[in-house]
Amino acid sequence: MTSFLIQGAKGILTGRQGTEARAYGDIRVADGKITEIGSLRAGPGERVVDAGGCVVTPGLVNTHHHLFQSVLKAVPEGMNEGLAKWLRLVPYSYWQFLDEEALRVSATIGMAELALSGTTTVADHHYIYSASYDYDPNEILFDTADKFGMRFVLERGGATKGRVFDDSRSLPLPTETLDAMLQSVEATAKQWHDPSDDAMRRVIFAPTTPTFSLQTNELEDAIKAVRGLGLRIHSHLSENMDYVNYTLQQFDKKPIHWLADHDWLGEDVFFAHLVECDPSEVALLAATGTGMAHCPQANARLGSGIAPAAALSDLGGNVSLAVDGAAANEAADMVSALYSAFTVHRAAGGAEAVDAETLIHWATAGGARVLGLPGIGTIEVGKSADLVLFDLAHPRYLGQHDALIGPVISGGAADVRHSFVQGRPVVENGALPWLDMEQLAADAARVTDRIISQSQELARAV
Numbered sequence: 001m002t003s004f005l006i007q008g009a010k011g012i013l014t015g016r017q018g019t020e021a022r023a024y025g026d027i028r029v030a031d032g033k034i035t036e037i038g039s040l041r042a043g044p045g046e047r048v049v050d051a052g053g054c055v056v057t058p059g060l061v062n063t064h065h066h067l068f069q070s071v072l073k074a075v076p077e078g079m080n081e082g083l084a085k086w087l088r089l090v091p092y093s094y095w096q097f098l099d100e101e102a103l104r105v106s107a108t109i110g111m112a113e114l115a116l117s118g119t120t121t122v123a124d125h126h127y128i129y130s131a132s133y134d135y136d137p138n139e140i141l142f143d144t145a146d147k148f149g150m151r152f153v154l155e156r157g158g159a160t161k162g163r164v165f166d167d168s169r170s171l172p173l174p175t176e177t178l179d180a181m182l183q184s185v186e187a188t189a190k191q192w193h194d195p196s197d198d199a200m201r202r203v204i205f206a207p208t209t210p211t212f213s214l215q216t217n218e219l220e221d222a223i224k225a226v227r228g229l230g231l232r233i234h235s236h237l238s239e240n241m242d243y244v245n246y247t248l249q250q251f252d253k254k255p256i257h258w259l260a261d262h263d264w265l266g267e268d269v270f271f272a273h274l275v276e277c278d279p280s281e282v283a284l285l286a287a288t289g290t291g292m293a294h295c296p297q298a299n300a301r302l303g304s305g306i307a308p309a310a311a312l313s314d315l316g317g318n319v320s321l322a323v324d325g326a327a328a329n330e331a332a333d334m335v336s337a338l339y340s341a342f343t344v345h346r347a348a349g350g351a352e353a354v355d356a357e358t359l360i361h362w363a364t365a366g367g368a369r370v371l372g373l374p375g376i377g378t379i380e381v382g383k384s385a386d387l388v389l390f391d392l393a394h395p396r397y398l399g400q401h402d403a404l405i406g407p408v409i410s411g412g413a414a415d416v417r418h419s420f421v422q423g424r425p426v427v428e429n430g431a432l433p434w435l436d437m438e439q440l441a442a443d444a445a446r447v448t449d450r451i452i453s454q455s456q457e458l459a460r461a462v
Contacts, residue, residue, distance in 0.1 A: 003029075006028075016379075060121075062337075082240070082302055107144040115332060123234075181222075234270055237256075238276045270318065294309040321363040335414040386422065396411075
């Protein structure tokens with residue numbers, strides 16, 4: 001099943017840049033690797049995958065998610081609130097209701113949504129580790145990814161201090177000492193982290209924010225310890241002006257310059273959002289190779305703004321694409337993220353701000369780069385066969401003079417005919433063969449109804 005020939009595609013978006021962004025022809029896969037691209041004939045007994053009417057892309061790489069939020073979509077009290085109040089009213093109020101079943105169902109919903117939109121690598125920023133939980137969130141997340149056959153990167157979050165909001169009625173997020181956090185990260189890495197170039201499992205150190213979730217005197221100790229383990233670093237940063245105002249008031253510096261003083265920049269570091277970065281900060285990100293997990297839909301949904309992803313990309317910086325949590329983006333799939341990025345950057349910066357090929361690059365090679373997975377992300381000989389066949393038969397694609405960019409520019413639900421990770425099928429004929437979607441819908445309804453009921457009961461008690 002890991003050796004086959006893909007034939008008949010309209011074309012290939014390679015994930016590369018410039019004149020190498022497009023290719024045409026067939027793709028031969030042998031033992032999970034791409035071995036040939038061009039006009040190819042099937043060998044004796046070789047399996048042929050029909051790509052007629054499709055465009056082939058690398059598997060999409062989602063670099064920042066919160067899978068626990070897939071059962072927290074459209075929570076009414078937070079639906080029309082900005083970031084800080086939304087945090088208090090939704091994830092900070094509802095995390096206490098997430099038992100083992102809820103997390104398992106939520107992760108399955110999120111990964112199904114991602115897989116059916118062409119995602120083959122998922123990086124999940126899980127930041128709730130409570131002593132009240134009688135289960136291991138990491139085990140559930142890795143186990144769920146294994147069922148899908150997708151690559152999974154755990155961005156192990158957490159905090160050593162709580163965040164103060166405008167109202168203290170919500171239950172604070174759990175905290176832990178820095179030593180306990182680092183010991184847990186090390187143990188998690190020993191169990192699941194694979195440092196190879198095309199690893200199926202990775203672990204990244206990802207405190208919720210360096211500003212609100214760690215003490216300043218812990219920053220340098222944390223980064224030294226994590227780099228000593230050979231792990232990458234991730235966190236939220238500069239999602240809105242709250243972050244900027246905090247570091248200006250506390251340290252008389254903006255967040256990127258403040259973190260530079262603590263050695264928190266570099267090619268092994270990437271941050272989610274980075275909406276409020278001035279040109280000097282963008283230049284420093286580019287110069288140090290510090291990456292961005294760009295979440296255009298969630299930033300728009302929460303009214304936070306548009307991150308300077310195009311500016312960072314133009315400077316040669318490392319930009320990746322992400323959907324963020326479904327509680328702040330109820331269409332948490334990668335094709336929606338592509339379309340959102342295509343439109344919002346043009347709305348803000350003009351028609352020349354981004355093109356479709358650049359966005360595919362962010363969503364594939366860019367994601368592989370910030371996650372440290374050089375064996376994936378592009379369609380070229382020698383790379384792992386993480387591939388997606390987007391079917392262009394839907395009416396929204398008909399009549400397009402340039403059919404290859406349809407999955408980026410047309411929006412709507414993706415129509416993935418097939419997808420593969422290391423040549424192994426994930427989506428087959430538009431479906432996830434092993435997953436009972438009716439049962440998942442029933443499970444989702446039951447879990448969501450229970451969470452709503454628990455929330456209402458707690459509100460009455462208060």
